[in-house]
Amino acid sequence: MIILDHTAVLALCRGHRMMSGLAVVEVDDPHQRAHVPTLCLVAASLELPGAAAHVGALPGLEFLPLDFAGTATVEQTVTAGLEWGYAHAVHAAAMGVAPGRVMTATPEAYDRTGVWAVDIGKP
Numbered sequence: 001m002i003i004l005d006h007t008a009v010l011a012l013c014r015g016h017r018m019m020s021g022l023a024v025v026e027v028d029d030p031h032q033r034a035h036v037p038t039l040c041l042v043a044a045s046l047e048l049p050g051a052a053a054h055v056g057a058l059p060g061l062e063f064l065p066l067d068f069a070g071t072a073t074v075e076q077t078v079t080a081g082l083e084w085g086y087a088h089a090v091h092a093a094a095m096g097v098a099p100g101r102v103m104t105a106t107p108e109a110y111d112r113t114g115v116w117a118v119d120i121g122k123p
Contacts, residue, residue: 001035001061001092001093001096001100001101002022002033002034002035002100002101002103003034003036003037003064003089003092003093003100003101003102003103004022004034004035004036004040004061004089004102005037005040005085005086005089005102005103005104006021006040006041006043006044006047006085006086006089007042007044007104007105007106007120008040008103008104008120009036009041009044009051009055010044010047010048010051010105010106011105011120012055012058013044013048013050013051013055013076014048016120018120019103019120022034022060022061022072022103023055023058023059023060023061024058024059024060025060029092033060033061033062034060034061034103035061035062035063035064035092035100036055036061036062036063036064037063037064037066037068037088037089037091037092038063038064038065038088039066039074039084039085039087039088040057040078040085040088040089041063043084043085059115063105064088064092066088066091067106070088070091073086073087073090073091073094074087076089077090077091077113080115082109083109084091086109086110089102089104089115090102090110090115093115093116094114094115099115099116100115100116101107101116101117101118102115102117102118103120104117104118104119104120105119105120105121105122108120
């Protein structure tokens with residue numbers, strides 16, 4: 001599963017070529033689509049108002065809700081020291097059938113989380 005954290009969402013909104021390619025191509029296999037955890041979308045929108053509306057209109061993205069079990073996991077992750085904007089991406093990467101890959105502009109944020117972070121570079 002491909003997961004976009006808030007830094008990848010911001011890069012997408014600012015015209016990052018690779019992120020734009022992921023967001024506009026519709027893929028039939030949901031495991032090959034790009035997924036945006038909802039808290040990552042909130043974090044991006046707080047930094048760049050309008051990001052949620054922009055990203056929500058793109059055809060190649062799936063949005064991952066946060067249920068009660070996920071909320072408890074996110075709370076534990078944040079309590080352990082991870083910034084809240086990254087916590088839903090960590091949960092999403094761990095919950096899939098196959099380990100997820102988090103696309104991010106800040107891969108160092110995922111150190112010691114066990115998450116496979118893919119550096120997208122700076123937009």
